[in-house]
Structure formats: structure tokens, C-alpha cells
Amino acid sequence: MRRRNHSDSGDVITDVVLDEAELAGSEGYAAIGVREPSPDNTLLAYSVDTTGDEVYRLRFRDLSTLHDLPEELPRTYYTGAWSADSRTFFYTVHDRLFRPYQVWRHTIGTPVAADVLVRQEDDARFELTVAATRDGEWIVIEARSRTTTEHHLVPTSDAAADPILALPRVDGVEARVEHADGRLLITTNATTPEFAVSLVMAPTLQELRRSGPAAPDTAAPLGPASTSGATLEELVLSGDGERVIRCHPLRGFVLVELRRDGFPLLRAVDRHSGTALEIDAGIAAGTVTLLPHFDCADTAVTIRVESLIEPPSWWSVDLATGGRTLLKRTEVIGYDPAGYRTERRHATAPDGTQVPVTLAWHAATPHDGTAPALLWGYGAYESCDDPAFDELLPSLLDRGVVYALTHPRGGGENGRGWWLDGHLAAKANTFTDHIAVADWLAETGIADGARIASRGLSAGGLLQGVIVNRRPDRWAAIVAEVPFVDVVTSMLDPDIPLTVNEWEEWGDPRRPDEFAWLWAYSPYENEPDGPRPALLVTAALHDPRVMVHEPAKWVARLRARAKPSDAPLYLRTELGAGAHTGPAGRYAHFRYEAEIAAFVLTAITHA
Structure with missing residues (x-):
């Protein structure tokens, strides 16, 4: 759904952009894989699976008419990213073993047969994902095995450019890549098993862009020491006993997702003063989740809070003060958490x-x-x-x-x-x-x-x-x-x-x-x-x-x-239809859960 202001009355209008019931197949099942609005907010790239086999059909919806464009890509997988001009979309394709091994790019308005293969991963241990950095400057193509990563970059301003090898694979070294102020912001285990956040100081990405695609044996490996002119400046964003998950650079803050004492935690570090603000669930044995849709200029983010007995609630959190504003709470009829x-x-x-x-x-x-x-x-x-x-x-x-x-x-x-x-x-x-x-x-x-x-x-x-x-x-x-x-x-x-x-x-x-x-x-x-x-x-x-x-x-x-x-x-x-987590459809899944509950209750009641 989206909210917009009526041009004449100023009233807030809510539009249904995607209705899963309308997208469902003959058996009433629909799962959304990709849901990426274009940078100019005129198009929505979305993909749908109607059987549960995780083969997704990718479409593009005009957000002014809420009608789909003619082109349709029948076999795609999770993750996707737009070019800066909202004309090119990068997507992944999986092989017969359901391993995402290719990244392709599609130009809006052109035949699907004209799509261009951007990168293919031939090592069966690795899977590919594609995503844009938070500031929209780069498209990151990540190859990831269970213990090792490699990253290529494509400038969003030049979607047809060859990918630049930024972080080559080094066995046992993992990283997540973001971008801020012309430098890479890297969350990696290169220096500590529980991961730390570092800035790549040099060479600058502009120099990488000028140098063009790098061969694997010439790119600088990620590590604590300087190599080929590249150095890492470690940012102190976590402490002992904390596991760094990922890092989000904003203009005024660095927002870090962590784990401590078995629970998720957010930490917002002011980029000017260095002061840190912790954001936890705020309820007993609760979970806090950061919603991904925020911009670099934002000074507040939305979190979701819940526990085994507390229904989900969504809060806007001011990153400077920690003040919380309730946006929405799930109402469960007849249920009182107390x-x-x-x-x-x-x-x-x-x-x-x-x-x-x-x-x-x-x-x-x-x-x-x-x-x-x-x-x-x-x-x-x-x-x-x-x-x-x-x-x-x-x-x-x-x-x-x-x-x-x-x-x-x-x-x-x-x-x-x-x-x-x-x-x-x-x-x-x-x-x-x-x-x-x-x-x-x-x-x-x-x-x-x-x-x-x-x-x-x-x-x-x-x-x-x-x-x-x-x-x-x-x-x-x-x-x-x-x-x-x-x-x-x-x-x-x-x-x-x-x-x-x-x-x-x-x-x-x-x-x-x-x-x-x-x-x-x-x-x-x-x-x-x-x-x-x-x-x-x-x-x-x-x-x-x-x-x-x-x-x-x-x-x-x-x-x-x-x-x-x-x-x-x-x-x-x-x-x-439906697969790994049970049958398709809300009521079919309720019946499934009722069957399991009946089985369990019969056994533990009469044991």
C-alpha cells in the first residue's frame, strides 16, 4: 500500500499497489519475492511465486496507473536493484538446483530477450545477490558462500558499466558493503570473529571507477593491513560480547544492527559528536527489528517490537533523543497480553x-x-x-x-x-x-x-x-x-x-x-x-x-x-501450492496448525 496527498483537497489517499489475493494462482497462493520501487517512484519492480517452488515471475507496475508494463520475466529469484535513472533493473536468476548464480539487467521498455548478463558465478558453493547501497550510488553484486564473500560494484549512474571488483574473495573472510561519502563502509570478520565496521580510505571509489574492472589477482584483499594503497580505518561501534550484523550510514548517524546477551539491538552513533544511543525492544524477552525503508537523510527510523506474548507494534524512533512514537499496533480480538x-x-x-x-x-x-x-x-x-x-x-x-x-x-x-x-x-x-x-x-x-x-x-x-x-x-x-x-x-x-x-x-x-x-x-x-x-x-x-x-x-x-x-x-x-512452511492460503494454514495442535495436545494431555 502507499499513502499520498490528494492534489486538490490535501486529503491523504491510500492506494493498494499490490493485492496478493489478485496475484494468487489457481490454488490461492501468492508469495512476493522482490518489491523494489524505482528511485523516481514511478515504477515498482515486483515478483510473484504462485506454487511455492520459489520460482518468481518478475513484473513492473506503473505507479500512476497501477497497471503492469508488458514485459514479464518468468524465472527470477530474490533481490534486485534499480539504476539511478529508474530505467534499468538488475535481478538474479537461479539454476536448476535453485542456486542464484546469475545477475542480469533489464531496460524498461525493451524485449526481455535483449536483457544483458552482468555476472555469472560458476563456483557452486557461492550464491549471488544484488542490491543498491543506502545512498543509491552503487549497485553491489555479492557472491556469498557460507564462510566467504566477494563484492563487485556497478555505479547506478552508469548501469551499462562493467562491474568493478572491490572486495575479492579471501577464504574465511566475510563482509557486508555499504557506501558513505565516497568510501566503502564494510562490516567484516577480517579483524575479529564477531565482526567490526571499517571504512576503506583509499583507493577511493572514484579511482576504482577510473581504473575499470579489476582482475582478481590485482584487487586489494580485505584485511587489517594496507594493501595496494588501500587501508582500513576501524570504527568503534561495538563492544565486547557483541556481534555486529550490519551497518547503515546516514548523513547524521551510523546505525548498527547488533546482538548482545542473546537479543537483537540497534545502536545509533552520531557522526559529529560520537555519542551513541541504544535501541532495544523495551519489553520483557522481546525482539526489536529495524524496518529497511529509510533514506540517508532521515533522522528517525521505524522499528517493529514484539515478543512471544506481545503482538507486533511499530514505532518511529528519533535517533538523536531515542524518543518513540507509536505508529501502529496489531490488534488481536479477545486477546490481552496481561x-x-x-x-x-x-x-x-x-x-x-x-x-x-x-x-x-x-x-x-x-x-x-x-x-x-x-x-x-x-x-x-x-x-x-x-x-x-x-x-x-x-x-x-x-x-x-x-x-x-x-x-x-x-x-x-x-x-x-x-x-x-x-x-x-x-x-x-x-x-x-x-x-x-x-x-x-x-x-x-x-x-x-x-x-x-x-x-x-x-x-x-x-x-x-x-x-x-x-x-x-x-x-x-x-x-x-x-x-x-x-x-x-x-x-x-x-x-x-x-x-x-x-x-x-x-x-x-x-x-x-x-x-x-x-x-x-x-x-x-x-x-x-x-x-x-x-x-x-x-x-x-x-x-x-x-x-x-x-x-x-x-x-x-x-x-x-x-x-x-x-x-x-x-x-x-x-x-x-505452498511448500516449506506449510500449505498456501490463510485458512488452509490455520487448518494445518490446528491439525498439529490437536496432535500435540492429544499426546501431552494423555501422556
Whole structure:
């Protein structure tokens, strides 16, 4: 939607620019991939997927008429960027394994067949993204593997220019690139594992522009020392125990996204005085998220605040004073957050590590060892599973269920080190951390140890498969959604999605030592050590991330090995539109969640 002033009356008019219901396919599903307004605000580049397979059709909408231009690009992926004159759009295309490996440019009003290939990435470990810098001066083409990045730049004022290699790939060095005052602003782990922010002082980008495209062996690598005339000036924008995520240069401030003590945090540093202002959620066990749509000249930004029990609210924050103005709050009919409680606690893992867990419960639910509990876990890719409001969760809390969002190693909640201690050879820590939270709930009396269920999706589904095998006695029920459970076979097959580019996350089983650790926990290669708890497994026909055969194959093996003492085992396969996170459509998804809730409640009520 957009808001504009009527030219005659001065009244504010709200227009619906994109209506997902109108864009939906025959099965009522539509997902928006790219949504980028042109610099002159006359066009909107947007892309739509109507099946759930993450193949997006890119269109261009005239914002004066709200009609689409004739050109249509049938196969595109996430991310995009405009040239300064709003006439050229850069976009990505993925290969048959759903890896975005090409960046193309399209000129408005020309045939799609005339589009120009700007860059292609042939190393299957790397994916390409494209985005404009905050000040609109440069288009950044980023090649990123799990541990390494490379950056090329194209001036937005000259969309047809050849890309300039600004930061070549150096194994193990990652960076995010912004631009301010003619210099690159780089967030990188070149000098510290938890990342720092640096300014590239020289050569200037103008010199790079004059020199033209650079060969990989002549460009200056990113590092703490000067090379080929380039030096880094580190900006002190973070402190000990903080993980820098990204940095946004404004004219008056440098805005930094951080993590500290397991929670997201924003810090605004005045570029003139150097004073710093911290912006947190301001509520118990809450999450603060920076909305991306702001300009370099802005002195205020919009944040979203929520928790497991607090519905989302949006606030305008003055970066100089920290003053907040409420813009909007999600109203949930019949729901009062005052009737619920949430807090962050810690459980002790077998090796002594303190594992964060975010709890939510109804105020009337006692912590006397009688309450059932449901855990949710993920723990992979340095992904942060921060507390977020789900309007379906109160239904469980109202029934006396304690909800526990676990933050095991392998995720990024506690920074880069938290991920490093939960992937590759250390992956077992993810599983023992999650189990430790369940044991802690039972030992402290927060939950009834005989009535604990667990749920997770994708890599979190892998987590569920492992804990079924390792501690079947711990769980009354397990929900494994589109689970990555045939680990060894999938990681041995480079001809399916998410194999080659994920060896740096899980391991390469062609190497004997890595094969051994993958085999040791792969759910398909192992089986429960005792009677199996009730198990609901989901799969999706159109899922491009976990192929439908993988959970089906696992369920078939579990059924073949079933013992009379095992609890029920169900496989739910989504055949329609929608994929990785459940079926398409609001009501279809509600029905899906109701099925899962019924399964969980039946198990933990009668355990």
C-alpha cells in the first residue's frame, strides 16, 4: 500500500499497489519475492511465486496507473536493484538446483530477450545477490558462500558499466558493503570473529571507477593491513560480547544492527559528536527489528517490537533523543497480553554451556511439575530464532501448555561463536542443547517430564529426528516438519539443491572424518534407542529445499522397523501450492496448525 496527498483537497489517499489475493494462482497462493520501487517512484519492480517452488515471475507496475508494463520475466529469484535513472533493473536468476548464480539487467521498455548478463558465478558453493547501497550510488553484486564473500560494484549512474571488483574473495573472510561519502563502509570478520565496521580510505571509489574492472589477482584483499594503497580505518561501534550484523550510514548517524546477551539491538552513533544511543525492544524477552525503508537523510527510523506474548507494534524512533512514537499496533480480538508471562532463562548443557530458552505461559499455569510443555528448536546456519508473536500460540497457552523456544548452538543468537560451536564436527551440541532444555524444564518443575513435546522445521526437523533417536523416552510427541533427515545421502548428491553450497554448514561426506560425524547423527541411518514417541512428519511436493522423498523415505524406514511399543506415526504430505512452511492460503494454514495442535495436545494431555 502507499499513502499520498490528494492534489486538490490535501486529503491523504491510500492506494493498494499490490493485492496478493489478485496475484494468487489457481490454488490461492501468492508469495512476493522482490518489491523494489524505482528511485523516481514511478515504477515498482515486483515478483510473484504462485506454487511455492520459489520460482518468481518478475513484473513492473506503473505507479500512476497501477497497471503492469508488458514485459514479464518468468524465472527470477530474490533481490534486485534499480539504476539511478529508474530505467534499468538488475535481478538474479537461479539454476536448476535453485542456486542464484546469475545477475542480469533489464531496460524498461525493451524485449526481455535483449536483457544483458552482468555476472555469472560458476563456483557452486557461492550464491549471488544484488542490491543498491543506502545512498543509491552503487549497485553491489555479492557472491556469498557460507564462510566467504566477494563484492563487485556497478555505479547506478552508469548501469551499462562493467562491474568493478572491490572486495575479492579471501577464504574465511566475510563482509557486508555499504557506501558513505565516497568510501566503502564494510562490516567484516577480517579483524575479529564477531565482526567490526571499517571504512576503506583509499583507493577511493572514484579511482576504482577510473581504473575499470579489476582482475582478481590485482584487487586489494580485505584485511587489517594496507594493501595496494588501500587501508582500513576501524570504527568503534561495538563492544565486547557483541556481534555486529550490519551497518547503515546516514548523513547524521551510523546505525548498527547488533546482538548482545542473546537479543537483537540497534545502536545509533552520531557522526559529529560520537555519542551513541541504544535501541532495544523495551519489553520483557522481546525482539526489536529495524524496518529497511529509510533514506540517508532521515533522522528517525521505524522499528517493529514484539515478543512471544506481545503482538507486533511499530514505532518511529528519533535517533538523536531515542524518543518513540507509536505508529501502529496489531490488534488481536479477545486477546490481552496481561494474562500471559514470558521471560528468558538458561539451561545447562552436558558440557556446562548455558543454553538460552525463551518461555511463555498463561499467568494461571503453575510451575509445580504438572504443566505440559511444547519446545520449538532450530539451531543452524547462524540463524537467530528470536521471540516473535504467533496469534495461534495463545490457544496452547490457554490450555495450560508451557511454550519453550530453545536457542541451541548452531544458531546465531549468541553470536558467531555460538554458530561455530554447533556446526560441522560440533553439530552434536545442537542436539544435546535442545535435550538439556527439556531436562531442565522437568527438573525445575516448570513442566511435567512425562508431558513434553517438541517441534521443528527443516534443519529444525533434523533436530527432531535426532532427538527421537537419542532420547525417545524424553518426549510424549514429536512434530518434524519437512525434516532434513537423510543427511548422508543428500550431502553425497551434488545434483540436488542445497548440497554443494551447504558442505560448509554440515560437512562433505566424501571425506572420511566428515562422513563419520554425519553418519553418527543422521536420523535415517539411526533408530530410536527404545520405544518411539508419537511422531507427526510433514512433507511438501513443491518444496525446493527439502525434497519430498526425504521425509517420506524416513517414515518408511521407521514403519519398517516399528515395534509394538511404539506410539502412532503419521506422514502428512502437502500436494497443493505452498511448500516449506506449510500449505498456501490463510485458512488452509490455520487448518494445518490446528491439525498439529490437536496432535500435540492429544499426546501431552494423555501422556
